[in-house]
Amino acid sequence: MTVRQMDLKTKLKDVARKRGAVAFGVASVDDADALKPVKITWGVNAYTKKLRNSMPTARSVIVFGIASQDDADELQITRSKGSFEWPGYTRLGLIARDIMRVLRECGFKASFPSELASYKRIAQLAGVGSFGKHTLIINEKYGPWLRLEMVLTDAPLEPDKPFDENLCGRCDRCVRACPMRALKPYVIDPDRCLVAAAEMDRVPPSMKKAMERHSPLITPNARVMCTTCQKACRYTSAERRRSSIARRVKGRNA
Incomplete structure (x- = not known):
């Protein structure tokens, strides 16, 4: 270089x-x-x-x-x-x-x-x-x-070393945590994912309860996207888990 x-x-x-x-x-x-x-x-x-x-x-x-x-x-x-x-x-x-x-x-x-x-x-x-x-x-x-x-x-920049380590190992917390069972290891079914459902004109009845719990509206036009699989990840810090609007909305409405 x-x-x-x-x-x-x-x-x-x-x-x-x-x-x-x-x-x-x-x-x-x-x-x-x-x-x-x-x-x-x-x-x-x-x-x-x-x-x-x-x-x-x-x-x-x-x-x-x-x-x-x-x-x-x-x-x-x-x-x-x-x-x-x-x-x-x-x-x-x-x-x-x-x-x-x-x-x-x-x-x-x-x-x-x-x-x-x-x-x-x-x-x-x-x-x-x-x-x-x-x-x-x-x-x-x-x-x-x-x-x-x-x-x-088209600039000839020096490449960085690829990240070859598999950080997941045997952990499957994210797969087990998904409320709609949209995950298999390394594969997502968008038809079952709440993030994808949030863009639909009408949320399917089978998803409504999970949507209210994991991806709530906080105003008529603002929704918190579901991050349940991310919060379950062992690489998520305790501080980031606490920074949850969904949990606070859920508690307020309990």
């Missing part, structure tokens, strides 16, 4: 950290595009796409994450019928914008990859964490509470 490459990567990491990123890694696009395609069933019925479908000259993919420190970061806001916002994700776009600006100032291309990119597998490849049985990335410090984004670039 040249001094220029090292300096650029350090600068990009500093930019991300100043905006609130707690995780940062780089993977080679060659390695990312060598990953076996996996089927996406969340919102679409398609297979993951190669990064070079979005940028044929891409050489590096930057993965960064912010931490969800409180259930206030887990709110889903309904703006109109079928239109939702997730305020907890807003900072990701701001960080990505700053990273892209620095890359472009240095003469490189930068863009978002396709939404069909294999975000979590690439995050593991970039050293951010381990792919967990709840289908979320587990970071050693922040557990399963990272929000992830990626930036694609």
